[in-house]
Amino acid sequence: PLPAANEPTWGLFREGPGLGGLTISRAVETGLDDPVDGPAHQFDYQLNAVAWAAGNLRATPRLPVTQRQFALGMWVKGEGDRVTLNATFLDAQNESWQPAPIEVDWVGWRWVTFRCDVFANRWGGDGVVQRPVTLYHALSITPGVLAATPKSLRVQGLTLFSLPNP
DSSP, rough: OOOTTOOEEEEEEEEETTTTEEEEEEEEOOOOOOOOSOOOEEEEEEOOSSSOOOOEEESSSSSSEOOOSSSEEEEEEEESSSSSEEEEEEEOOOOOEEEEEEEEEEEEEEEEEOOOOOOOOEEESSSOSSSSEEEEEEEEEEEOSSSSSSSEEEEEEEEEEEEEEO
């Protein structure tokens, strides 16, 4: 699991012009069907108009990533409505790096892994990962389709782990 020493404070943040349809819950109690004990984070959303909005789960202070080959994994409870998930890492020059996004096309709990040995997106900087790297957004969600009824996404058990060297 993520480091317990100097336990970070987790915050949920909204951004984008479609914020009226996106609400977020801080930590929520563990539910009976949750895969692990401990706090969960929940995003509640309903988009009735075409407008971009994203919810972000972020730790303060930022969590350092010491491994060169690493991944971020977590349990995600989806509703099969094609929400897009991603994570964002910052390097020493504040260049943003993202692994390949994941589309939630399942219902219920599933373990998801963002492999960070190759990044799919980046912006700012010189295009070279400058160590050290920190975890900026542990999770960003962007609703994929208009939702006529309220939807939720739960996240639990965030874990940074090493990948084998190639």
